[in-house]
Amino acid sequence: MPHPPxxxxxxxxxxxxxxxxxxxxxxxxxxxxxxxxxxxxxxKTSATSFIGVCPVRPGRxxxxxxxxxxxxxxxxDEWHEMLKAKGVIILEPPTFHPSFAVYCLFAADPNGYKLxxxxxxxxxxxxx
Numbered sequence: 001m002p003h004p005p006x007x008x009x010x011x012x013x014x015x016x017x018x019x020x021x022x023x024x025x026x027x028x029x030x031x032x033x034x035x036x037x038x039x040x041x042x043x044k045t046s047a048t049s050f051i052g053v054c055p056v057r058p059g060r061x062x063x064x065x066x067x068x069x070x071x072x073x074x075x076x077d078e079w080h081e082m083l084k085a086k087g088v089i090i091l092e093p094p095t096f097h098p099s100f101a102v103y104c105l106f107a108a109d110p111n112g113y114k115l116x117x118x119x120x121x122x123x124x125x126x127x128x
Contacts, residue, residue: 010042011069012052014060015111021053024110028086045071064112071117079117080105096121 015021022041025031031043031051040054051069056062073079076094083105084090091106091114101122107115 008048008050010050010052012040012054013064013067013069013109013111013113014054014056014062016056016062017110018053018055021110025051025053028088030082062111064109064114068106068114068116069109071115072120073117074119076103076105076117076119083107 013021018039018041022033025041025043026033029043031045033041034044034050035042040052042050042052044050054060080090080094089108091108092104094103094105096103101124102118102120104116104118107117109115
């Protein structure tokens with residue numbers, strides 16, 4: 001039996017500095033803020049996917065270890081130039097990884113969460 005439909009997806013990250021992290025995703029990265037809930041902010045990454053940012057609270061932690069927020073794009077080099085120009089920490093410049101057939105760069109948000117800007121270079125990946 002198929003699962004019920006999923007309409008949208010939000011990945012939440014936590015911060016000790018909501019205004020600064022919101023500025024990073026909104027102004028530095030340039031994502032559109034689509035909802036300000038007062039204590040949390042939601043930024044659009046595509047038509048149906050989002051990054052949500054909230055301050056730490058009981059049961060929620062800034063824990064970037066093991067987390068990668070991957071943003072799929074065929075403009076990896078352009079992202080690299082923009083991020084560098086805005087002073088974003090680049091963890092790994094654009095590199096082709098043949099074992100995964102991806103071209104990507106890694107950067108960090110102000111909380112240490114790893115951001116990957118990735119282009120699939122395999123016909124097995126179907127663009128929407």
